Structures are given as structure tokens and as C-alpha cells.
Amino acid sequence: MRLTIRLCLTGIALAGIGAAAAAQAAQAVDCPAIAVEVTAESPQDRALVCEGAILARAFFRRHGIAMKHPIRIRLHRSAIEDYAFHIGVYDAAQRRIDLLTPAAAQRLCRLHSPFGLPMDAPLYISFVVHEVAHAIADQNFKVRPSSQVAHEYIAYAAQLAMLPAAQRSEILQRYTVAAFDSIGDMSSTYHALDPSAFGVKVFRHYQSLPDQGVFIRDLLSGAL
Numbered sequence: 001m002r003l004t005i006r007l008c009l010t011g012i013a014l015a016g017i018g019a020a021a022a023a024q025a026a027q028a029v030d031c032p033a034i035a036v037e038v039t040a041e042s043p044q045d046r047a048l049v050c051e052g053a054i055l056a057r058a059f060f061r062r063h064g065i066a067m068k069h070p071i072r073i074r075l076h077r078s079a080i081e082d083y084a085f086h087i088g089v090y091d092a093a094q095r096r097i098d099l100l101t102p103a104a105a106q107r108l109c110r111l112h113s114p115f116g117l118p119m120d121a122p123l124y125i126s127f128v129v130h131e132v133a134h135a136i137a138d139q140n141f142k143v144r145p146s147s148q149v150a151h152e153y154i155a156y157a158a159q160l161a162m163l164p165a166a167q168r169s170e171i172l173q174r175y176t177v178a179a180f181d182s183i184g185d186m187s188s189t190y191h192a193l194d195p196s197a198f199g200v201k202v203f204r205h206y207q208s209l210p211d212q213g214v215f216i217r218d219l220l221s222g223a224l
């Protein structure tokens with residue numbers, strides 16, 4: 001089966017088939033207050049990435065889950081090799097995130113912006129949250145190989161939960177899709193066909209949970 005490739009994707013390479021190393025002349029620097037190394041050339045770009053990383057960590061902390069290892073994030077001013085339509089990719093084997101710079105993400109998403117919103121700073125930060133959530137989830141999965149659907153569930157729940165309320169309600173008004181009924185209802189095919197709608201269905205499910213922490217921890221432990 002051939003799936004339509006949409007613009008503005010996010011990705012995850014669980015088997016370690018990540019983007020090949022693209023030489024970047026930038027200097028590695030750390031985000032203050034969090035063990036994240038960002039290869040960024042501009043302090044503004046680095047600040048946005050660090051803000052997203054801190055929000056992602058806060059989402060997990062809220063559910064009693066810790067970040068266990070440092071995370072490396074490599075910024076790209078043009079397309080990520082092998083992932084030409086992606087804003088970001090988490091490579092599990094390399095424990096590294098490849099991410100477009102805000103300007104490159106804006107260019108990529110000019111025609112088909114995710115969630116139907118302009119790729120402004122808060123939306124860009126939310127994609128940092130998404131990718132860093134993949135990285136922190138990967139540090140905490142008890143069962144290997146981890147489920148791609150579980151990974152995406154956690155990444156989208158974190159992304160939309162940590163988005164400013166105004167943007168989140170705009171997205172929820174725009175996408176009228178219902179919540180997923182259960183984990184069995186979520187498929188990687190649906191995710192590939194319409195990532196934004198998948199994300200909204202995940203978030204509505206997450207919102208409806210009586211104990212969100214138990215659900216996220218059960219996804220990570222393999223109990224679900």
C-alpha cells in the first residue's frame with residue numbers, strides 16, 4: 001500500500017534508520033536548566049528549542065516520569081536528509097533529534113501548515129515538544145521494540161497539552177474529529193494519512209481520561 005506523503009510531517013526512526021549525518025558548522029551549546037545540547041547558529045533559534053525541551057520535560061514530570069539521559073538536537077537550515085517533508089525526526093538508535101530551524105520549518109509549511117495554523121513561534125515550540133517527548137518516552141519504555149502508536153500518542157498528547165490555550169482551542173475548533181475510543185482504535189496508517197487529525201483525536205482522548213498519568217505510565221510500561 002502506498003501512502004500519500006503530506007508536507008510538514010514529524011517522524012520517528014525506531015529501527016535506527018535515521019537521517020544520515022549532515023555536517024553542520026554550528027557550535028554545540030547547552031540549554032540552560034536542562035540537559036539538552038542544541039546545534040544552533042542563532043541564539044533566538046536556540047531559545048525556542050530550549051523552551052520546547054523544558055515544556056516537554058514538564059509534561060513528563062507532571063506524570064511522575066523523569067528524563068534520564070541528555071538529549072542532542074541538531075538544527076537544519078534546509079531539508080533533513082531522507083526526511084525532506086519533515087519538521088523533525090527522532091532517531092532512537094542515535095538518541096538524537098534532527099529538527100528544522102524555525103525559518104526552515106516556516107518555508108516547508110508555507111502551503112500546508114500542520115493543524116491549519118501558521119508556523120509561528122508557539123507552533124514551532126510545540127513541534128520541539130513533540131520530538132523531545134519522543135526522546136523522553138524512548139528513555140522510559142520498558143518493552144522493546146516500543147509501539148509506534150504509543151510513541152505518537154505520547155508525543156501528540158504532550159505537544160497539544162503544552163501549547164498555549166488560545167492556539168489549542170483554535171485547533172480543536174478547526175478539527176471536529178472525535179476522540180479515539182481506545183488504544184486499539186489508533187493506527188499508524190491513520191497517523192501517516194492525516195497526522196494533524198491523529199494528533200487531535202489523541203488529545204481529545206487524553207483530555208477525557210480520569211487519570212492521565214496512569215494512562216501514560218501504562219503505555220510506557222507496556223501494561224496497555
Ligand SMILES: [Zn+2]
Pocket residue numbers: 010011012130134151152155
Ligand atoms: Zn511523532
